Amino acid sequence: MTATSLAFRRPPGPSQPVPLGIDAETLDTLLALRAEYGDTVSMVRPNGRLAYFINEPADVRRILVKRHSRYIKGPGFERVKMLLGNGLIVSDGDVWRRSRTMIQPAFSRQKVHQLLRVMVQCADKLATRWAAAIAAGQMINITEETSEFALDLILISIFGDDYDATIMAGGDNPFAFLSRDSTRDLGVVLKVRKLREMLLAIIESRRSRGGDETFDFLAMYMAATDKDGSHFNDKDLLDELMTLIVAGFETSANTLNWVWYLVAGHPEVEARLLDEAASSMPGVDAVTHENATAMTYTQQVLEEALRLYPPVWLFTRRSRDVDEVTDYDVPPGTDIYLSPYILHRTETLWPDPDRFDPDRFALVDGKPKKDLPYFPFSLGPRRCLGEYFSFLEMKVHIGLLLPRFRMALVDDADPELELGINLRAARDIMLRPSLRD
Numbered sequence: 139m140t141a142t143s144l145a146f147r148r149p150p151g152p153s154q155p156v157p158l159g160i161d162a163e164t165l166d167t168l169l170a171l172r173a174e175y176g177d178t179v180s181m182v183r184p185n186g187r188l189a190y191f192i193n194e195p196a197d198v199r200r201i202l203v204k205r206h207s208r209y210i211k212g213p214g215f216e217r218v219k220m221l222l223g224n225g226l227i228v229s230d231g232d233v234w235r236r237s238r239t240m241i242q243p244a245f246s247r248q249k250v251h252q253l254l255r256v257m258v259q260c261a262d263k264l265a266t267r268w269a270a271a272i273a274a275g276q277m278i279n280i281t282e283e284t285s286e287f288a289l290d291l292i293l294i295s296i297f298g299d300d301y302d303a304t305i306m307a308g309g310d311n312p313f314a315f316l317s318r319d320s321t322r323d324l325g326v327v328l329k330v331r332k333l334r335e336m337l338l339a340i341i342e343s344r345r346s347r348g349g350d351e352t353f354d355f356l357a358m359y360m361a362a363t364d365k366d367g368s369h370f371n372d373k374d375l376l377d378e379l380m381t382l383i384v385a386g387f388e389t390s391a392n393t394l395n396w397v398w399y400l401v402a403g404h405p406e407v408e409a410r411l412l413d414e415a416a417s418s419m420p421g422v423d424a425v426t427h428e429n430a431t432a433m434t435y436t437q438q439v440l441e442e443a444l445r446l447y448p449p450v451w452l453f454t455r456r457s458r459d460v461d462e463v464t465d466y467d468v469p470p471g472t473d474i475y476l477s478p479y480i481l482h483r484t485e486t487l488w489p490d491p492d493r494f495d496p497d498r499f500a501l502v503d504g505k506p507k508k509d510l511p512y513f514p515f516s517l518g519p520r521r522c523l524g525e526y527f528s529f530l531e532m533k534v535h536i537g538l539l540l541p542r543f544r545m546a547l548v549d550d551a552d553p554e555l556e557l558g559i560n561l562r563a564a565r566d567i568m569l570r571p572s573l574r575d
């Protein structure tokens with residue numbers, strides 16, 4: 139042994155190789171390892187690579203925030219690469235930094251506020267359909283409905299009028315297949331190629347029209363420049379558009395799905411949401427960002443739903459440099475597994491962790507609690523860009539639809555989880571709707 143390896147402080151862990159993926163078996167594995175070895179576990183993957191599972195809030199924060207530049211994206215991201223090319227979620231280093239700097243202004247609050255009308259329009263579409271379902275005595279497949287809401291919204295936010303004119307020209311939404319776990323779909327490469335051709339046609343037609351007055355993400359992405367004044371080339375632009383669609387729709391859709399399910403089972407929470415909607419968002423004309431900000435209880439409900447069901451439930455990094463966490467060393471090339479799902483349900487951090495209790499996020503002296511062991515949107519410089527957009531869309535959705543529609547559970551059993559790249563309900567959730575008086 140060399141002096142360096144003698145000094146290497148390695149976390150406890152099993153001696154046998156441990157297979158790790160982004161799936162249900164991996165959740166079981168990580169929970170079992172944590173029960174046996176504690177909140178920082180080391181193991182060797184079957185490919186011989188050293189891997190750590192880290193469930194210490196301070197160390198999670200350190201890796202994602204302070205020491206983020208010592209890490210790149212880790213295993214699991216290769217599966218989404220076929221969808222997203224080298225877009226923001228998968229890229230690293232200078233490529234990531236350039237794109238993030240070019241794209242970030244499009245997500246300023248002021249820009250996102252300009253999309254409030256689209257949020258209302260998409261909620262309205264559901265309201266019309268739900269009223270028809272009630273008249274026909276039908277149930278609501280809330281999983282499909284929230285998925286359609288979020289997909290429509292992100293596509294209109296990106297493509298504006300080109301959504302109806304080009305994307306929906308064939309009748310069916312060609313992006314709808316993305317709501318299934320498309321990374322397991324062998325036909326996905328072909329489908330993605332077709333989508334990219336369609337998007338390229340939209341880009342070219344916009345270029346040929348010259349800079350029109352459109353306000354949408356595509357216009358902002360096409361106008362974005364780096365510090366040398368150059369724009370995204372077509373490939374990069376397509377990668378970033380696909381990234382925005384994939385990152386921006388399933389996550390919010392899944393969260394809304396869980397919110398409807400949780401609220402249907404918690405009348406006391408529902409009553410408080412209704413009170414708040416009545417005072418802060420009494421109808422379409424009251425949909426302003428100031429009123430959405432005032433919906434602090436709705437915010438708590440959304441945060442608690444994201445605690446219990448974080449859509450990005452497990453993600454990874456790989457160390458490029460040597461680093462250390464509280465008690466251990468991290469050699470270069472170590473795969474790091476971080477799980478919002480496990481951390482958010484750790485009993486020592488969140489008492490009675492499986493209980494739905496939005497008051498965990500109650501304001502203190504009018505302000506949100508700080509530094510909670512909580513990271514559904516990740517943390518640090520690679521934190522989600524769409525966080526504000528998604529809270530706004532979810533508040534508009536709940537604020538406009540809950541006061542009109544009461545949803546009752548059809549099935550008392552807790553839905554089982556499907557743990558893929560995103561955490562979702564294994565089966566669609568059905569609810570029985572009725573109109574409120």
Ligand code: HEM
Pocket residue numbers: 226227228238381382385386387389390393444448449450453454513514515516519520521522523524525527528
């Ligand atoms: C409830 C909703 C959402 C959740 C829970 C969520 C969660 C996350 C997480 C955990 C990451 C970081 C992944 C990692 O670093 O490995 C991320 C990144 C990202 N998200 Fe979200 N997201 C949500 C909604 C959205 C929306 C609506 C958009 C766009 C409109 C969006 C755009 C992005 C982008 C562009 C990134 C990449 C940021 C970067 O690497 O610089 N997300 N999101």
